[in-house]
Amino acid sequence: RREVLIELLREHQIYPKACADWNEFCGVEDRVCITVSEIAHGLVLTEPDIAVVTESQIYGQRAMQKRRRVKRGPDADAIVQNLTDLTIGAPVVHLEHGVGRYMGLEKLSGDGYDAEFLLLEYAGNDKLYVPVSSLHLISRYTGASAEQAPVHKLGTDQWSKARQKAAKQARDVAAELLDIHARRAAVQGQAYHIDENEYNSFANGFPFEETPDQESAIKDVLADLASPQPMDRVVCGDVGFGKTEVAMRAAFAVANSGKQVAILVPTTLLAQQHFQNFSDRFADWPIRVACLSRFNTTKQQNEILEQIKNGKVDLVVGTHKLLQKSIRFKDLGLIIVDEEHRFGVRHKEQLKSMRAQVDILTLTATPIPRTLNMSLAGIRDLSIISTPPMQRHSINTFVTQWNETLITEACQRELKRGGQVYFLHNEVKTIEKICHDLRQLMPDARIEFAHGQMPEKQLEQVMLDFYHQRFNILVSTTIIESGIDVPTANTIIINKADRLGLAQLHQIRGRVGRSHHRAYAYLITPPESAMTDDAKKRLAAIESLEDLGVGFTLATHDLEIRGAGELLGENQSGQISEVGFSLYSELLERAVSALKRGEVPDPDMPLNTGVEIDLG
Known part of the structure; x- marks a missing residue:
């Protein structure tokens, strides 16, 4: 700022x-x-x-007055489980018969009365009629895209084999996780005594009201730090939902106790942004913050390395360079990792080896479903922030065809209120032409472009200039999907939006609306006749999913699988895809419970009693 x-x-x-x-x-x-x-x-x-x-x-801004907030609103997971909003052809999982396609509700007559049945279609056009009373046997399928979901054959052992294989893999995963948990429990780490008065003084410097989920995550982290067992916690939440403040509270508790803190981020730009944010937040405390990135001169870098070694720097922000052997900390106590999935395998392995020695806090925007959180309770420490901040508004979303007047008006309105605009155009070869066309439409606006094929330093400079408001419209490819936070950018125009997936559309739209200002998203599409049915469904969904948090849950089933892969290991994604996410979570939960009791999980044990349906 x-x-x-x-x-x-x-x-x-x-x-x-x-x-x-x-x-x-x-x-x-x-x-x-x-x-x-x-x-x-x-x-x-x-x-x-x-x-x-x-x-x-x-x-004209002022700090938010803190007041109690009642947690309200629908449970996002209940919405995901709700079968009433299934579309025709959507994949579902029947506990006894496997993955089929939902084909609608049908009334059938028998024994003098009418009853309503769900019609499911399986491989070879086989049909299964399921009475509404047996809905507990059916769950929404998540695990792969609707087009790639497996469809099983009725009357064969295909489903039972898939289920057994998934159960065995879940048992192996549970055993590995319990082993890691046992080794961590055996290590005596640093138990921090947190000075209550000083901590409360620092916490009061947060100008907003903490959301219930944020308060819960902070409480979890402080409890971990007060315990002698090394912390290894994942804080998961949508972008802008307040993960950074959780990290700042942890960093304060550790640095104020005389230990050093390292904050590991995937890009140089994010390092600069975190450095700025932490410097501002810790300005009134005797905690020295430094940044190791390519923006340092060699002389500055050597000075910072020396200060880290001598303990003159309490908190250092940097990229994977912080993991190099040449960097020696005087007394490292906590590593905060932002978006671990964006680091390479080698760096992940280095972090894995450090887990038993220091406290580790990982921040991720990749959604990790609560079902998985429940099945791993007590093994993998997770805190999920799904409540949006009080001042966050939902994003007004419009689907429209290319219209120069509309585009000009949308940009001008944003610029007049002192804001900035993202214009997403995901074709490198025509991005300069689009940039030129926009400059012709709006000669008073300062417009630049950015894409992933630019030299890295040039790309970083463009993004930094946009962040510092040196220009006000950025024409970009999807590289902005996981870029730096620009709170003054509150309008996004997505060209050819029909070509992007639902999760990607949701994440890109999430680049705006990160402050208390109302945000706008315009999805530019070709005429309806030129779009596929799937594209129309995606655009209708993203237009209707404006509720914060709920939209996040619904729009990111494919990312949930990535989240599961991050926690359990990438090789699990295949098994999750085969049986669906809900069933895999249940299998994992059962395996964990059995191993905790000292029993061997039985992959053949039935999960639920099937219901015999006499269709006469």
Whole structure:
């Protein structure tokens, strides 16, 4: 925020000097200085002749007043399980007969009365009629896309074999996880004594109200740190739902106890952003924050390495360079890993080997379903943040055909309120032409483009310039899907949106709406006659799924499988796809329970009693 404010002042020919504190300000001759402080209101002094102007006076923003919030709204997982919104042809899992396609409800007569049945279609056009009273045997299939879901053959052992194989793999996974858990429990780590007064003072510096899920995650993390067993917790939540604050509380607890903290991020740009955020948050505390990235000169880098070794740096943010053997910490206590799935296999293995030595906190936006969380309770420590922040609005979404007037109006409205615009065009070969066309439409706007085939440093510079508001419309490919957080960007226009998958559309749309401003998404498509049926369904779904958190759950079944792969190992994804996610979770939960009791799980044991249906 300091960088953005400096840029804004420079545009008005005001060039402030950055000062670390009040003493430094009093000792310099510059007439205008800028610093980070907790002061909320400005003041004017006559002796000496000094005016203090705060950020809230310039932007009109103020800290949120904390008040109790009642947790409300629908349970996202209940919606996923709800079979009433199934579309015709959607894959479902019957516990006794396997994966088939839902073909609708039918009324059948027998014994003098009518009854309603679900019609399921299996391989070879075989049909199965399931009475509504037996709905407990059926669950929505998640595990692969609807087109790639397996369809089993009735009256064969295909389903029982698939189920047995999945049960055996679930047993192996459970045994491996329990082994890791036992080894961690045997190691005596650092149990932190957290000074309550100092911690509460730091927590009060958070200008927003914590969501219930956030409070729960913070409580989990602090309990882990107070325990002598090394922490290995995953905090999972949609982008902008407050994972970073959870990490900051953990970092404060550890750094304030005299240990060092390393924050590991996948890209240089994210390192810069985290460094800025942590520097601002820790500005009033004697905790020294540093950043190791390509933006450092060799001299700066060597100085930081020396300070890490001597313990003069308490908290360091960096990319995988932090894992290099040349970097020696004086007393490392906590590693915070942001988006671990974006690191390479070698770096993941290095982290795995460190898990028993230091506390590790992993942050991920890849959804990890609560069903999996339940089945791993007590083995893998998970905290899920599914409640959106109070000031987050749902994103107004419109599906429309290419219309130059609409595009111009959407951009101009955003720019007039001081915001920025993402224009997504996922074709590298025509991106410059689109950029040129937009410049013709809006000559007053500052427009640049970015794509993954640009030299890395050039791409980083463009993204950094957009973050610092040096231009206001970014034309980009899908590389923005997991980029830096730009809170001033609150309109996104997605060209040829019919070519993107539902989960990808949801994630890209999530690049906007990260502040209290209302956000807008425009999905540009060809005429309906030129789109596939699947594309129409995806666009209708994304347009209707505006509820925060619920949309996240519904739109990301394919990502849930990736989330499961991250927790259990990538080789599990195949088995999950074969039997569906719900059943795999049940098999895993059963295996964990049996092994905890010292029993051997029986893969042949029936999961539920089947219901015989006499269709006469």
